[in-house]
Amino acid sequence: MTQHNGYTVVIADSDFGDADIERAIVEGAGHRLVAADCRTEDDVIAAARDADAVLAQYATVGSRAIDAFTRCKVIARYGTGTDIVDVDAATRNGILVTNVPNDWCQNEVADHAMALLLAAVRKVCTYHGATRTGTWRWQTGEPIHRMQGRTLGLLSFGAIAQSIAARAHAFGMHVVAHDPYMPGDDVIAHGAMPVTFDELIEESDYLVIQAPLTKETHHRIGAAELRRMKPTTILVNTARGPIVRDDALYQALTEGWIAGAGLDDIEEEPAKVRDWRPTNPLFGLDNVLITPHAAYYSEEAIRTVRDFAAHEVVRVLGGQPPLSPVNAAQLASIHLHH
Known part of the structure; x- marks a missing residue:
C-alpha cells in the first residue's frame, strides 16, 4: 500500500467553523477528508464506520464505535485529554490513539x-x-x-x-x-x-x-x-x-x-x-x-492543535510513527505477544 491510495479521514466533530486547515493537510497527502457533526456515539458510528482515520474534539469515541470501525488505523484527538476515547478498546482493535502535547495551550x-x-x-x-x-x-x-x-x-x-x-x-x-x-x-x-x-x-x-x-x-x-x-x-x-x-x-x-x-x-x-x-x-x-470550555482558546492555539492533529493522521496513514502517541507502547507489547 502506498500512502496515495486515498485513505478516508473523518472529522467526527469540531466547532472550528470550517475544515480548511485539515483539508489542506489531508488532501495534500493524497487522502479524502469528510467533516461530520457528531454528538452521540451512534453519530460517530454512522459517520466513521468505514473511515481509515478519525479526528475528534468532543464526540465520544467509545468501545461501541471502535468495535464497529471496519478499518480504522488511528484516532486523533484535537487536544491533550483523551477521556472521550476508549483507549483500551482502541488498543484491543490495533488502533493508534494520538493527542496533542499540552504545550499547545x-x-x-x-x-x-x-x-x-x-x-x-x-x-x-x-x-x-x-x-x-x-x-x-x-x-x-x-x-x-x-x-x-x-x-x-x-x-x-x-x-x-x-x-x-x-x-x-x-x-x-x-x-x-x-x-x-x-x-x-x-x-x-x-x-x-x-x-x-x-x-x-x-x-x-x-x-x-x-x-x-x-x-x-x-x-x-x-x-x-x-x-x-x-x-x-x-x-x-x-x-x-x-x-x-x-x-x-x-x-x-x-x-x-x-x-x-x-x-x-x-x-x-x-x-x-x-x-x-x-x-x-x-x-x-x-x-x-x-466560561464555555474556552481556557485553551487563542487564535494561535487553535491553529496549532488543528495542524498537529491532522498531521498526526497523515503520519500514521503514511506508515510513519506519530509524534504524540497515547497507546503506542501497549500496541507494541500486544504485537510482541502475538
Whole structure:
C-alpha cells in the first residue's frame, strides 16, 4: 500500500467553523477528508464506520464505535485529554490513539485559570454589573481579601499546573500541589510544596483543578470534600467538568461552605449536547463564574492543535510513527505477544 491510495479521514466533530486547515493537510497527502457533526456515539458510528482515520474534539469515541470501525488505523484527538476515547478498546482493535502535547495551550489555560481566580477574588463581575446599573460603590464587592500570602492549591501538577504556579508566585501566593504520580522532589523543583489530598482540601485558600479526567478523578470533588474546605475558599476548575459534582458544588455555594467558584466546564459538557440550554442551577448563582470550555482558546492555539492533529493522521496513514502517541507502547507489547 502506498500512502496515495486515498485513505478516508473523518472529522467526527469540531466547532472550528470550517475544515480548511485539515483539508489542506489531508488532501495534500493524497487522502479524502469528510467533516461530520457528531454528538452521540451512534453519530460517530454512522459517520466513521468505514473511515481509515478519525479526528475528534468532543464526540465520544467509545468501545461501541471502535468495535464497529471496519478499518480504522488511528484516532486523533484535537487536544491533550483523551477521556472521550476508549483507549483500551482502541488498543484491543490495533488502533493508534494520538493527542496533542499540552504545550499547545499551556499558557492559555494558565492565564485563564488566573483570570477566573482574579475575577472571583476581586469581584470583577459584581462590580461591573453594579456600575452598569448606576451603583458606584466599592462596597458592592464586600468582602474582598488580600491575595498576597494566600495558599493556592493545585490538584495535579503537570505542565499547565506548573505554569499556574509560576503566575501565582508573581502574585505573592504560597503554592501547594497534590499529584500522586509525581515525586515530591519534582514538585518542589517545579515551584510548589507537595501535600496530601487532605491537606490540599483543607489548607487551600484557592483550589485550582488541573487534573485529567480519569476513573480516579471523576467526581473527585464532591460534598464531603467541599464541606472540608475553608468557607473563604475559591474553587477554580480549568480541567474537565465531571471532576466536580455540580449538585454538591451548588449546595456548597448556596449554603456558604465555600465562597465562590470559577468554572471553565460543567459536568454535562454542553458541547456534547445538541440543543443545550442553561438549565444547570449553577447559572443562577452570583458567586460562580462560568466560561464555555474556552481556557485553551487563542487564535494561535487553535491553529496549532488543528495542524498537529491532522498531521498526526497523515503520519500514521503514511506508515510513519506519530509524534504524540497515547497507546503506542501497549500496541507494541500486544504485537510482541502475538
